Amino acid sequence: MVRPSRARNLDPDGAAMTTLPATSKAATMLLTEPPAPVGALSRRALLAACGATAFLAFTFGGLACASAQGTDAASVFVDQTGRALIAAVNGNGSTAQKKQALQAIIDRDVDVADIARFCLGRFWRVATPQQQQQYTALFHEVLVNNITGKVGEYKGVTFALSRSAPRGSDTAVSTIVTRPGNAPSRVDWLVVNGAGSPKIADVIAEGTSLRLTQRDDYSAFLARNNNDIQALIEAMRRQMAQPS
Amino acid sequence: MRWLKFLPIAGAISIALGLGACATAPNASDAGAIADYRETNDPLEPTNRVFYAINNGLDTVLLRPLAVAYRYAVPQVIRTHAHDVLANLDSPVLLANDMMQGKPRRAGDTLMRFLVNSTVGVAGIFDVATDLGWPAHDTDFGVTLALWGLPSGPFLFLPVLGPTNPRDATGFGVDIALDPLTYVGKGTVVTALDYTRFGLSAIDQRAAVLDELDRIKEGALDPYATFRSLARQHRESEIQDTRDDDRATVPAWFARPAPATSTRTAPR
Numbered sequence: 062m063v064r065p066s067r068a069r070n071l072d073p074d075g076a077a078m079t080t081l082p083a084t085s086k087a088a089t090m091l092l093t094e095p096p097a098p099v100g101a102l103s104r105r106a107l108l109a110a111c112g113a114t115a116f117l118a119f120t121f122g123g124l125a126c127a128s129a130q131g132t133d134a135a136s137v138f139v140d141q142t143g144r145a146l147i148a149a150v151n152g153n154g155s156t157a158q159k160k161q162a163l164q165a166i167i168d169r170d171v172d173v174a175d176i177a178r179f180c181l182g183r184f185w186r187v188a189t190p191q192q193q194q195q196y197t198a199l200f201h202e203v204l205v206n207n208i209t210g211k212v213g214e215y216k217g218v219t220f221a222l223s224r225s226a227p228r229g230s231d232t233a234v235s236t237i238v239t240r241p242g243n244a245p246s247r248v249d250w251l252v253v254n255g256a257g258s259p260k261i262a263d264v265i266a267e268g269t270s271l272r273l274t275q276r277d278d279y280s281a282f283l284a285r286n287n288n289d290i291q292a293l294i295e296a297m298r299r300q301m302a303q304p305s
Numbered sequence: 306m307r308w309l310k311f312l313p314i315a316g317a318i319s320i321a322l323g324l325g326a327c328a329t330a331p332n333a334s335d336a337g338a339i340a341d342y343r344e345t346n347d348p349l350e351p352t353n354r355v356f357y358a359i360n361n362g363l364d365t366v367l368l369r370p371l372a373v374a375y376r377y378a379v380p381q382v383i384r385t386h387a388h389d390v391l392a393n394l395d396s397p398v399l400l401a402n403d404m405m406q407g408k409p410r411r412a413g414d415t416l417m418r419f420l421v422n423s424t425v426g427v428a429g430i431f432d433v434a435t436d437l438g439w440p441a442h443d444t445d446f447g448v449t450l451a452l453w454g455l456p457s458g459p460f461l462f463l464p465v466l467g468p469t470n471p472r473d474a475t476g477f478g479v480d481i482a483l484d485p486l487t488y489v490g491k492g493t494v495v496t497a498l499d500y501t502r503f504g505l506s507a508i509d510q511r512a513a514v515l516d517e518l519d520r521i522k523e524g525a526l527d528p529y530a531t532f533r534s535l536a537r538q539h540r541e542s543e544i545q546d547t548r549d550d551d552r553a554t555v556p557a558w559f560a561r562p563a564p565a566t567s568t569r570t571a572p573r
Contacts, residue, residue, distance in 0.1 A: 183337040183340075183341075203524075207520075207524055210520070211520075214516060242381055267539060267542065268538055268539050268541065268542020268543065268545075268546075269534075269535050269538040269539050269542070270538060273534065273538065274531060274534045274535055274538065277345075277530055277531065277533070277534035278525050278526055278527055278530055278531045278534070279526065280341055280530075281345075281526075281527040281529070281530030281531075281533075282526040282527045282530070284338070284341065285527065288338075293526070296526050297526075300524075300526070
């Protein structure tokens with residue numbers, strides 16, 4: 062019934078790997094770089110190699126320092142964004158005003174384009190530039206709709222910052238979110254330090270990643286629709302057209 | 306007669322494994338599709354989707370309305386205490402699993418919770434223990450098996466049980482065997498109480514995720530795939546959290562402080 066060799070693919074490190082495709086791919090590429098021919102390993106090459114190692118160690122040391130600062134900055138960023146979100150939800154404007162405020166925060170602090178690309182997975186490269194554009198625009202709408210749809214539910218929510226830790230080149234910031242009448246739940250925020258300002262790349266609620274779940278949904282949909290990206294775009298469009 | 310309610314599950318497992326309607330593996334030339342197929346690890350997908358449809362239908366006509374009614378008719382305070390009573394009844398199974406997982410601090414929490422809540426907390430109606438420093442946690446034999454190194458096996462969607470896998474379905478059966486209440490007496494009253502407990506805990510659990518499930522079903526293009534993904538991620542994080550829970554067992558009143566360098570990372 063249980064075949065360890067195959068099942069091991071997924072359990073439990075496999076999933077962790079799928080959440081970090083960029084870094085693991087880079088690592089594999091580094092490792093599979095063709096080795097230099099043995100004869101070329103002269104004394105000079107050896108020296109150069111030593112120099113390179115020292116240089117690498119230096120750079121990585123510097124990087125480690127930078128990322129320690131990065132985790133602090135990421136915590137501050139998540140704290141600010143979280144406060145802004147809660148202020149928007151608990152404000153005393155109309156629902157439409159609240160949605161507008163939330164949309165502004167999403168546009169400013171969430172890396173929507175990057176999440177959209179991640180969620181399309183391997184199909185991103187197959188899509189035509191026009192499809193990519195249509196899809197990203199729709200994805201933005203879906204995401205905003207999903208978040209603003211919860212305005213009513215999230216009244217009275219509080220959160221507390223917990224530890225933060227570097228994850229690859231990004232930072233994962235943990236928070237404990239408490240909703241009235243519910244047990245406190247752990248929500249992790251993946252913060253990327255892109256061009257200039259930090260941005261949220263993923264939200265992991267009780268161990269379930271938003272973007273990974275979304276990607277699995279889309280890839281299952283595509284698999285059942287002949288891998289037709291246009292079908293996905295149409296389905297998303299229909300979803301947005303529904304009154305909710 | 307408790308075992309009666311597991312007939313459908315046993316039946317479902319044997320049907321799922323016996324019929325063996327297998328998903329057709331994608332064309333070998335499409336590397337991306339092959340990788341997706343492996344990653345999904347759902348070779349029984351067609352059968353699983355049938356059971357998902359059945360479960361979803363039952364949920365729509367039976368369990369969800371019951372949960373909505375429960376939340377509507379019963380005040381929050383009573384629902385909370387009902388949940389506490391049900392949770393307290395699970396303590397013996399929880400304790401057994403904590404011990405088999407080699408998690409003494411968790412086992413201590415469970416034991417103290419059971420002793421305090423069953424007495425001071427009046428048969429578990431009041432959760433006094435949490436405030437006294439013995440927080441609640443949840444676990445089961447599926448987690449125990451995972452910590453023992455058993456892989457999950459392929460994804461399964463079973464009636465009643467929902468999204469699971471051979472390891473966790475086995476764990477579910479073992480947990481029932483571990484429950485002392487499984488072996489308590491015979492007669493109409495006991496049977497009635499048994500079914501009440503089973504029914505109430507189903508409604509209690511369903512009511513807790515009412516809004517979330519509604520929203521997932523609404524927002525997903527392929528709800529089955531979305532639940533598969535969520536169930537798997539959630540399970541893996543639950544197992545990881547248990548693995549990482551290496552709190553010291555030295556009581557707070559013990560003079561010698563725990564060494565400061567106890568930031569040991571759990572072996573993976």
